[in-house]
Amino acid sequence: AQKITQTQPGMFVQEKEAVTLDCTYDTSDQSYGLFWYKQPSSGEMIFLIYQGSYDEQNATEGRYSLNFQKARKSANLVISASQLGDSAMYFCAMREVTGAGSYQLTFGKGTKLSVIP
Amino acid sequence: GAGVSQSPSNKVTEKGKDVELRCDPISGHTALYWYRQSLGQGLEFLIYFQGNSAPDKSGLPSDRFSAERTGGSVSTLTIQRTQQEDSAVYLCASSSSRDSLYEQYFGPGTRLTVT
Numbered sequence: 349a350q351k352i353t354q355t356q357p358g359m360f361v362q363e364k365e366a367v368t369l370d371c372t373y374d375t376s377d378q379s380y381g382l383f384w385y386k387q388p389s390s391g392e393m394i395f396l397i398y399q400g401s402y403d404e405q406n407a408t409e410g411r412y413s414l415n416f417q418k419a420r421k422s423a424n425l426v427i428s429a430s431q432l433g434d435s436a437m438y439f440c441a442m443r444e445v446t447g448a449g450s451y452q453l454t455f456g457k458g459t460k461l462s463v464i465p
Numbered sequence: 466g467a468g469v470s471q472s473p474s475n476k477v478t479e480k481g482k483d484v485e486l487r488c489d490p491i492s493g494h495t496a497l498y499w500y501r502q503s504l505g506q507g508l509e510f511l512i513y514f515q516g517n518s519a520p521d522k523s524g525l526p527s528d529r530f531s532a533e534r535t536g537g538s539v540s541t542l543t544i545q546r547t548q549q550e551d552s553a554v555y556l557c558a559s560s561s562s563r564d565s566l567y568e569q570y571f572g573p574g575t576r577l578t579v580t
Binding site for chain 2: 394439451452453456457
């Protein structure tokens with residue numbers, strides 16, 4: 349079963365509007381972390397935001413916020429006031445402790461966001 | 466400061482040949498990860514190094530894949546007898562043990578094409 353599900357292969361948003369990128373996850377661990385990364389066409393992975401499973405407040409970083417609903421196992425990324433430079437692939441990821449005791453990130457398949465001028 | 470660097474940036478090889486991909490993590494980072502990203506897909510975990518501990522090899526897809534990390538710094542991912550399905554972008558990431566709960570810093574990747 350998929351551990352990270354991103355149901356939107358592609359999204360369009362008008363410049364200056366807000367957009368929500370969906371992410372649901374599956375884990376039986378009590379302690380885990382959720383991440384969002386941005387991957388522009390140049391290929392580098394850029395860290396955007398992190399939410400710990402025990403964090404009571406939703407994480408925010410500038411125009412990025414994470415709508416964390418633990419009971420629903422969802423961690424949606426909200427981008428406010430979209431800019432043309434936000435056009436990229438966005439990946440949701442979950443950090444888990446593996447059987448070998450190491451940290452591992454499991455990634456979703458990504459959502460391609462296109463910002464329309 | 467310098468970020469994670471990887472070399473080569475692009476590698477084209479013939480099926481059956483061996484290849485070596487190199488990763489230089491951020492200085493002082495004790496954790497190092499290798500991932501593979503096939504075309505249009507998310508990242509697939511391959512292997513994880515933490516300090517001097519035995520690596521977590523649980524993500525390696527076959528015994529043709531191996532990796533080492535010398536002196537706790539530079540890492541080399543080796544693929545033996547390459548196959549066409551090995552074509553992908555191989556990404557390396559590092560994190561400090563203190564920050565491993567939060568963020569991994571990624572390199573630019575090596576694009577491997579097996580012909």
